[in-house]
Amino acid sequence: MTTAEHALVVRDLRKRYSQVEALKGISMTLPRGEIWGLLGPNGSGKSTFLKCVAGLVKPDGGEIQILGETPSRRTKAQIAFVPEVESLYRWMTVGQVLDFTAAFFDDWQPETALELLEFMHLDGKSRVSSLSKGMRTRLRLILALARRAPLVLLDEPFSGIDPSSRDRIVEGIIREFKGEEQTVLISTHAVGDTEQLFDSVVFLAEGRVALQGSAEELRRSRGRSINDLFKEVFP
Amino acid sequence: MDIDFSTSIPIYLQIISEFKRQIAIGQLKPGDRLPSQRDLAAELKVNANTVQRAYREMELLGLVETLRGQGTFVCRGEGVVEETRRELLDSLVAEFVAAMRSLGLGGQEALELVRKGFAETAAGKGVES
Numbered sequence: 001m002t003t004a005e006h007a008l009v010v011r012d013l014r015k016r017y018s019q020v021e022a023l024k025g026i027s028m029t030l031p032r033g034e035i036w037g038l039l040g041p042n043g044s045g046k047s048t049f050l051k052c053v054a055g056l057v058k059p060d061g062g063e064i065q066i067l068g069e070t071p072s073r074r075t076k077a078q079i080a081f082v083p084e085v086e087s088l089y090r091w092m093t094v095g096q097v098l099d100f101t102a103a104f105f106d107d108w109q110p111e112t113a114l115e116l117l118e119f120m121h122l123d124g125k126s127r128v129s130s131l132s133k134g135m136r137t138r139l140r141l142i143l144a145l146a147r148r149a150p151l152v153l154l155d156e157p158f159s160g161i162d163p164s165s166r167d168r169i170v171e172g173i174i175r176e177f178k179g180e181e182q183t184v185l186i187s188t189h190a191v192g193d194t195e196q197l198f199d200s201v202v203f204l205a206e207g208r209v210a211l212q213g214s215a216e217e218l219r220r221s222r223g224r225s226i227n228d229l230f231k232e233v234f235p
Numbered sequence: 236m237d238i239d240f241s242t243s244i245p246i247y248l249q250i251i252s253e254f255k256r257q258i259a260i261g262q263l264k265p266g267d268r269l270p271s272q273r274d275l276a277a278e279l280k281v282n283a284n285t286v287q288r289a290y291r292e293m294e295l296l297g298l299v300e301t302l303r304g305q306g307t308f309v310c311r312g313e314g315v316v317e318e319t320r321r322e323l324l325d326s327l328v329a330e331f332v333a334a335m336r337s338l339g340l341g342g343q344e345a346l347e348l349v350r351k352g353f354a355e356t357a358a359g360k361g362v363e364s
Binding site for chain 1: 240241242243244245246247276277279280281282283284285288
C-alpha cells in the first residue's frame with residue numbers, strides 16, 4: 001500500500017480533439033479517503049477527464065500524479081474505472097462476468113463480490129442480455145467495488161437508471177467505501193439525490209473548473225444544497 | 236435514526252442536532268452507546284466522513300466520548316442531559332419568538348396564544364406527540 005498523501009493530483013490538464021478543446025486546464029487535488037463528485041452537464045469534459053486519469057486517453061498537456069506517481073502500468077493496476085459505455089459480454093451469466101473479471105485483478109475479493117451480488121439483488125445465473133440497464137449498471141459497479149483499488153473512477157453511474165437502482169448504487173458505494181485506503185471520483189450530470197455521497201465537488205463547465213470545494217462547506221457558506229448550486233451554475 | 240435531511244444545511248450539523256434531541260428527551264441516556272459510524276453512514280445513506288465529523292464535533296462539545304475498541308457513548312458527565320435540554324429549549328424559544336415577531340405579535344399576545352394552545356391540548360382537542 002502506498003503512503004502518498006494524495007490519491008490524485010492533476011495540474012493544468014489539457015486535451016484537444018480535432019475540433020474541440022475538451023479540457024482547457026483542469027487542476028484538482030484529491031486527498032486519500034474521500035469521495036468526490038465531478039459534476040457538469042453533458043459535454044463539459046467529465047468523461048475525457050476520467051479517461052485521462054485512467055490512462056485511456058493521452059492528454060496534450062498538464063500533469064497527473066496517481067498516488068504520488070506519474071501514470072504507468074503500475075498506477076493503472078491501482079485504478080478501478082467504470083466507463084459510461086458498457087463493456088459486458090451479453091452472452092455471459094452474471095456469475096461468469098464476476099469470474100472473468102476476477103481473473104484480471106490481484107485485488108479481487110470474491111466474498112465481497114458475493115455480498116454485493118446479494119445486496120444489489122442480482123442473480124449469478126441470469127444472463128447479461130436479460131438484465132435491465134439499471135441491473136447492468138449495478139453489476140458493473142460490483143466489478144469496481146469488489147476490488148480493493150485505491151482509486152475508483154465511476155463515469156455517470158446514475159444516468160438513465162431507475163430510482164431504486166440509483167439508491168442501491170449510492171448505498172453500495174457508502175457500504176463498500178474503504179475509508180483511508182480508497183478514494184472515489186464519481187461523475188454525474190444529475191446531482192439529484194446523490195449529493196450526500198460527496199466529501200467534495202468539482203463543477204466542470206466547458207472544460208474548465210467552475211467551482212470546487214468541500215460539500216459541507218459549500219452548504220454552509222452558500223446556504224444551499226449542492227443540487228441547487230448546480231442548477232445555478234448550469235441553468 | 237431517521238433524519239429528513241435538508242441538503243442546504245451541512246449534514247453533519249443535522250446529525251448532531253438529532254443526537255442532541257435524543258439526549259434531551261431521554262431517548263439516549265448517559266452511558267448509552269451510539270451506533271458505529273459505519274452503520275450510521277449506511278443507515279442514513281451519507282458519506283462515512285460526514286458521520287465521523289459529527290462524532291468528532293460531539294466529542295469536542297463534551298456530549299459523547301469514544302472508548303478505544305468499544306465505541307462511542309453519551310457522556311456520563313454531570314449536566315449533559317440538562318444542558319442539552321436547556322439548549323434545545325432556548326433554540327425553540329428563539330425560533331418561536333422570531334416567528335411571532337415577524338407576524339407582528341408582542342410578548343403578551345404570544346403568551347396568550349401559548350396558554351390557549353396548552354389548554355386546548357390538555358382538553359384533548361389538540362394533537363400531542
